[in-house]
Amino acid sequence: MSTLLEARRISASYRVDSDGPRIRAVDDVSLTLEEGEALGVAGESGCGKSTLASILSLNVHPPLQVTGGRLRVAGHDIPLDGINGGRVATGLRGKVVALLPQGAMNALNPTLRVRDFVYDVLRSHVAGITRKEAIARATERLERLALPPRVLDAYPHQLSGGMRQRVVAVVSTLLDPDVLIADEPTSALDVSSQRALLALLSHLLEQRIIRGIVFITHELPLLRYIAHRIAIMYAGQLVEVGPAEEVLFQPAHPYTKVLMEATIVLETGTRRQRIQTVGGAPPNLVSPPPGCRFHPRCPVAMGRCSREAPPVVDVGAGHSAVCWWVAEQRAGEAGSMSHAA
Ligand code: ATP
Ligand code: MG
Secondary structure (H helix, E strand, O other): OOEEEEEEEEEEEEOOOOOOOOEEEEEEEEEEEEOOEEEEEEOOOOOOHHHHHHHHOOOOOOOEEEEEEEEEEOOEEEOHHHHHHOOOOOOOEOOOEEEEOOOHHHOOOOOOOHHHHHHHHHHHHOOOOOHHHHHHHHHHHHHHOOOOHHHHHOOHHHOOHHHHHHHHHHHHHOOOOOEEEEEOOOOOOOHHHHHHHHHHHHHHHHOOOOOEEEEEEOOHHHHHHOOOEEEEEEOOEEEEEEEHHHHHHOOOOHHHHHHHHHHHHHHHOOHHHHHHHHOOOOOOOOOOOOOOOOHHHOOOOOHHHHOOOOOEEEEEOOEEEEOHHHHHHHHHHHHHHHHHO
16 A cells, blocks of 8 residues: 555644744644545544644645644645745645535635536636536536535525535535545535435545545544544544544544543434533643643543653554553553463
């Protein structure tokens, strides 16, 4: 397998005033996206998912600033000063890496009918494309999302929120980007529209029309329909990464376990129950807790968790968790195995 996108030790913060505090929304995050892969990223509200999406899709604007790390997308090295200054090579954004943004409100042009917007997007990137070809490509994808062709004649304000979100999904994939960064693309959709969008993205990936997808959500169980691997984010950092089946059904990190239980409650009950189950609030990203950031809310925290940064522990092939408790469990298992031998 070859690597399509690689982020290495990326850190980024928001600084609203030049002498004000830094909100460290992404802190030392490394991840890879392989050719043909859908990587799920899940975590609670405010943990930095959209910030990460902005960085990976090269959409960084003040007050966000990337302060460290390296990024490589589809064979292109992206220098940090380029990301921050918006000076990335033409053709990279939208075509090599595209963002399906969270909240579809601003992604369309309110003064243009969908049909004209679609044509503008395609015409600006695909030399010689005719209006007819552009509309045909859009219509095929709209149909896969159970949207009638008449949405092409509508202005954005004439569409419902769910329709608009699906139209934005179609627009973000129209250029057949190598990498699609999809930030909570299903949040405003009912269950059948959610499934249709997941099916469209899976189809584009299987047909290699898109070469890789980073799919961001706060609903971890949703990822079982699309993700090959899953990364769990907590307070600006990744705490667990592994094959989807393992992260979903044999999570290693205490936070992933809590998030999984919490979200199951959300599916069967109310949002209020979800908050009670997770317990406590995510930390302030200006001055996060020392040691492991999850320790104040962790059901199995130990003394050192509040003092020392936790280690990365391998718990299986390509599966790791960043946690002292997991490290102790593994050390205990290794000890009992060597006694048995
Ligand atoms: P959600 O699930 O609600 O979409 P998220 O995981 O996408 O949340 P981000 O939007 O990346 O989280 O926000 C991460 C942190 O950065 C939060 O503390 C948020 O308040 C802060 N933040 C986000 N955007 C800005 C901004 N433009 N200016 C200042 N702080 C910001
Ligand atoms: Mg977000």
